[in-house]
Amino acid sequence: MRKNHLGSVGALAFILIVGALGNFLSPYDTGLLTQMLIYGVFAMSLDVLHGYTGMPSLGHAAYFGLGAYVSAICSLKLGWPFGMAAPAGIVAAAVAAALFHLLALRTSKSYYLMITLAFSQVLWSVAVSWTELTGGDNGLPGVRRPNLGSWFPWTFASTHNYFYFVLAIFVVSALALYVFVKSPFGYALRGIRENEMRMRALGYNVWAYKYVASIVSASFAAVAGEMYMYLNSFVSPSSLSVTVSAQVLMMILVGAAGTLFGPVLGAGVFVILQYVLSTYTDRWLFVIGLIYVGIALYAPQGALVFIRDKFFAPKRGSAS
Amino acid sequence: MSFWIVNTLNGLSLAMILFLLAAGLTLIFGLMHIINMAHGSFYLLGGYIAITAIRMSGNFVVGAIIAVIAIAILGTLVQRLLLAKLYKQEMPQALLTLGLLFIIADIAFFTWGGDPQLVPQPALFQGAVRIFGVVYPLYRLFLIGWGLAVAFLLWMFLERTKIGAVVRAGMDDEEMVRGLGINMPLVFTGIFALGSALAGLGGVLGGPLLGMFPGADFEVVLLAFVVVTVGGLGSIRGAFLGSLLVGLVDNFGNVWFPQLSLFTIFVPMVVVLALKPTGLLGRT
Numbered sequence: 001m002r003k004n005h006l007g008s009v010g011a012l013a014f015i016l017i018v019g020a021l022g023n024f025l026s027p028y029d030t031g032l033l034t035q036m037l038i039y040g041v042f043a044m045s046l047d048v049l050h051g052y053t054g055m056p057s058l059g060h061a062a063y064f065g066l067g068a069y070v071s072a073i074c075s076l077k078l079g080w081p082f083g084m085a086a087p088a089g090i091v092a093a094a095v096a097a098a099l100f101h102l103l104a105l106r107t108s109k110s111y112y113l114m115i116t117l118a119f120s121q122v123l124w125s126v127a128v129s130w131t132e133l134t135g136g137d138n139g140l141p142g143v144r145r146p147n148l149g150s151w152f153p154w155t156f157a158s159t160h161n162y163f164y165f166v167l168a169i170f171v172v173s174a175l176a177l178y179v180f181v182k183s184p185f186g187y188a189l190r191g192i193r194e195n196e197m198r199m200r201a202l203g204y205n206v207w208a209y210k211y212v213a214s215i216v217s218a219s220f221a222a223v224a225g226e227m228y229m230y231l232n233s234f235v236s237p238s239s240l241s242v243t244v245s246a247q248v249l250m251m252i253l254v255g256a257a258g259t260l261f262g263p264v265l266g267a268g269v270f271v272i273l274q275y276v277l278s279t280y281t282d283r284w285l286f287v288i289g290l291i292y293v294g295i296a297l298y299a300p301q302g303a304l305v306f307i308r309d310k311f312f313a314p315k316r317g318s319a320s
Numbered sequence: 321m322s323f324w325i326v327n328t329l330n331g332l333s334l335a336m337i338l339f340l341l342a343a344g345l346t347l348i349f350g351l352m353h354i355i356n357m358a359h360g361s362f363y364l365l366g367g368y369i370a371i372t373a374i375r376m377s378g379n380f381v382v383g384a385i386i387a388v389i390a391i392a393i394l395g396t397l398v399q400r401l402l403l404a405k406l407y408k409q410e411m412p413q414a415l416l417t418l419g420l421l422f423i424i425a426d427i428a429f430f431t432w433g434g435d436p437q438l439v440p441q442p443a444l445f446q447g448a449v450r451i452f453g454v455v456y457p458l459y460r461l462f463l464i465g466w467g468l469a470v471a472f473l474l475w476m477f478l479e480r481t482k483i484g485a486v487v488r489a490g491m492d493d494e495e496m497v498r499g500l501g502i503n504m505p506l507v508f509t510g511i512f513a514l515g516s517a518l519a520g521l522g523g524v525l526g527g528p529l530l531g532m533f534p535g536a537d538f539e540v541v542l543l544a545f546v547v548v549t550v551g552g553l554g555s556i557r558g559a560f561l562g563s564l565l566v567g568l569v570d571n572f573g574n575v576w577f578p579q580l581s582l583f584t585i586f587v588p589m590v591v592v593l594a595l596k597p598t599g600l601l602g603r604t
Binding site: 056058103106107109110111113114115117118119121122124125126129130242246253283285286288289290291292293294295296297300 | 349353355402405406409410411412413414415416418419420421422423424425426427429430538542545546549553578579580582583585586589590593594597
């Protein structure tokens with residue numbers, strides 16, 4: 001109980017500090033903070049799949065990009081208002097995940113890694129080659145920031161206002177995912193990650209659990225993708241690329257897979273790293289590669305876990 | 321009729337490039353359970369090194385040999401210095417090779433630039449010949465011949481030699497083979513070097529057709545993944561069958577539905593996985 005209270009106080013403090021920061025920072029820095037929150041939602045969504053259920057996906061950009069594209073197409077080509085275009089993107093990603101996992105769940109770990117990669121790459125190639133719909137390599141520019149209608153007192157056109165919009169979505173998403181992973185359903189997912197055979201023997205319908213987890217994960221990835229698209233008022237095939245998939249995987253590996261807060265920290269570290277490094281060098285891919293090699297060799301449970309265990313809790317065993 | 325002949329031959333020549341990649345990928349996975357994301361990087365580096373070496377030596381064969389040997393050495397180093405430390409840890413190994421994919425892609429971009437470059441064709445196989453009533457580029461026929469020859473040699477190596485028998489036994493029960501006193505770490509290194517060299521050879525031979533450019537590494541490794549998923553991980557015959565299927569489907573798909581390019585590749589994969597999740601000839 002005590003620990004639970006501490007967690008809620010910590011989460012509240014985190015939100016207040018981040019919210020206050022948005023008030024003081026320059027528009028550029030607020031933009032960075034917004035990115036951190038968006039990637040935070042994205043990383044948490046992948047963590048449901050990778051960290052909690054043990055399904056290593058290397059194609060999570062598929063849902064991120066699909067949500068962004070569908071929402072952009074609905075508002076640009078069909079003229080739908082935000083209140084319809086945004087849900088449309090999420091539904092599209094959920095449906096795509098539902099269809100894809102009818103097939104993908106027939107495969108196990110290594111195959112799943114490859115098949116998710118192939119799936120995202122297929123969507124990428126469609127986005128590049130279906131120029132009439134997607135604008136091809138040029139992407140779709142000019143999507144207006146969310147507008148909730150005349151009854152709502154604020155618009156989100158300015159960077160600061162949009163930041164608070166993203167912060168609100170972030171809080172709602174984090175709460176929803178927290179409830180999800182702390183529910184009996186979430187514990188069953190952890191059971192599947194640890195020992196699928198045993199869960200099956202206990203009478204759990206493992207397939208259905210994985211199926212639902214993948215759809216939930218895809219939906220929140222689409223939420224993140226849409227927020228990212230509205231941040232830049234732009235979507236291009238690069239949002240579906242393997243680089244994006246690899247980056248979000250890196251965020252949860254830097255944080256700690258199987259916790260919700262770890263990936264958010266990972267997303268923050270990632271955005272700062274990208275910002276700092278881009279001012280000194282354009283060898284960004286090289287750095288990502290080195291981080292991957294380092295994590296694989298020294299800290300497969302997560303770089304932050306590694307640092308904590310190494311420097312802050314020398315007597316304790318590994319986190320569990 | 322000539323449409324069918326030309327496109328079938330085109331599909332077959334692509335299939336042979338894919339086989340060179342998929343054979344290494346499937347051997348490495350079958351024996352060591354490593355999903356080698358960096359396999360396409362070996363292909364890319366093989367092609368780039370061949371371009372430079374051929375330019376400097378003025379001879380295709382010399383350049384090709386230099387490139388393949390360089391990639392074999394690189395593969396040996398990667399396996400010995402990095403992957404051997406993560407013995408039997410499937411996810412960390414995949415992540416490590418993903419990191420290598422990025423690192424090598426960046427180094428290649430830095431060294432050879434962003435413009436697409438073709439590996440020069442060997443002088444002996446330039447021009448075209450008349451075959452089955454159509455005029456067809458000689459180099460592509462040469463490529464098909466090479467692919468078949470490599471497939472045959474690999475099959476002979478695995479099925480008819482003692483080392484091949486060790487490799488096959490290692491795929492089934494590695495600990496038992498170790499127990500028999502066979503130096504498995506050495507076999508691992510050898511097979512990883514062989515697989516890398518085959519990917520490098522794929523880059524050298526495929527380079528005159530497909531060219532080398534940033535992103536080519538990922539493009540081919542993805543096709544090779546589809547091949548081994550269709551054919552079944554760990555099976556050379558499966559890799560061969562999968563290469564033929566994917567090469568032909570990709571080629572005809574590109575001709576008939578150019579808008580859907582990669583999507584057409586996905587179709588055979590969906591069908592095979594729906595019917596047999598371990599691939600056509602996969603080990604279970």
